[in-house]
Amino acid sequence: MAEKVLKQQTIQNEVSLDGVGLHTGKQVKLTFKPAPENTGYVFKRVDLEGAPIIEADVSYVTDTKRGTNLEKNGVKIQTSEHVLAACVGLEIDNIIIELNASEPPIMDGSSKYFVEALEEAGIKEQEADKEEYVINEVICYRDEDSGSEIVVMPADTYKVTTMVDFGTKVLGTQNASIEHVSEFKDNIANSRTFSFLHEIEALLEHGLIKGGDLNNAIVYVDKEIGEETLKKLRVAFNRDEISVKPNGILDNLTLHYPNEAARHKLLDVLGDLALIGTRIRGKVIATKPGHYVNTEFAKKLAKFIKEEKRNKVPKIDLSAKPIMDVNAIMETLPHRSPFLLVDKIYELTDSTVVGVKNVTMNEPFFVGHFPGKPVMPGVLQVEAMAQTGGILALKSVPDPENYLTYFMKIDNVRFKQQVVPGDTLIFKLELLAPIRRGICQMQAYAYVNGKLATEAVLMAQIVKSK
Structure with a gap:
């Protein structure tokens, strides 16, 4: 039986969300808009003169310290991964993401609210066929300094497995997997971003995470916490009391899953690999993933796909009747x-x-x-x-x-x-x-x-x- 040819998809109507950017602390409005076939994922800065666009392309990645940040001709998009993961998870191919600031709203630190907005807008099939790159051999990227590694191998669908180990007792070793991107909405989308207490302290010292309010991040306490630190956190997050739960996280949140950290890392992998610009059919195994290793792997795979595409001679029957003589x-x-x-x-x-x-x-x-x-x-x-x-x-x-x-x-x-x-x-x-x-x-x-x-x-x- 011939394999069903899947069609590209966009959204039916535009839809907007409001929130704050995690690192800028600025109020921001994000609007999803339908896009023509073969557009892909495009960010549009409507707050800047000429409303410049930045394609979600790994060649524009400039920084991955606290999220995947893009820059084109001096125009920036910060922390792109949660929005892109929602688009991938709903199998949307073409969309315009309008922003009136450099950073999408952090919402609750997951992709949940973006998924809900996109579903509210409705998903519409288009005429053009989906472009899909079928993995036929093992492709690997490893960062020797961190021990992080991403491998993709042949498979019948787009599958992802993440394995995380930060060498801390409080988090331990965790795994998460999906066998098909259709599982994203129910099993991955609401997994929130996380950080360790020592990172939170450093970010606050440098005036970052201005949009953080302890409702959009799980904080793992990986060190002894003194009264001076608790005082800083109470002031920074405008709370009367802050304490540590028995499971080693600050008392702002209840985990959705015991392995929520691994699930969120899977969410990040999907969002970062969206920057390849092509739908993948293969199994991705990411060990200790992070934005740097994710995007370096995306660059390698994008280059590999481009090289193969360049050398892929169109299959035509020269003896057949042409559609135009x-x-x-x-x-x-x-x-x-x-x-x-x-x-x-x-x-x-x-x-x-x-x-x-x-x-x-x-x-x-x-x-x-x-x-x-x-x-x-x-x-x-x-x-x-x-x-x-x-x-x-x-x-x-x-x-x-x-x-x-x-x-x-x-x-x-x-x-x-x-x-x-x-x-x-x-x-x-x-x-x-x-x-x-x-x-x-x-x-x-x-x-x-x-x-x-x-x-x-x-x-x-x-x-x-x-």
């Missing part, structure tokens, strides 16, 4: 011989196009380009990719014959293989973001003889010609 292509593109450099289109969706160019000895450019040893010029390979991308861009308008696409920018061009007479070039282009205001940004690949020949990031503008 050269005549159909000429009805869409204004190019003509000798400058029409794409012969057939085999795949065309809202976000992807696959085309083919058969390189023959009769190409006019071979007359003067290394005539003794003909090689297709790299600039013409880029042009051929751009023409194929033009087919994708013009799919977004109802009357493509009345529009033109113009180059605006070419980035990250790399030439890997020579292209010679007799070769068949296969082009694959994917949108990097939804087309907005006629601006189209695409990742482009050209393959020859089963290998990556050329790659580039292309930006074009769709302009009405008549």
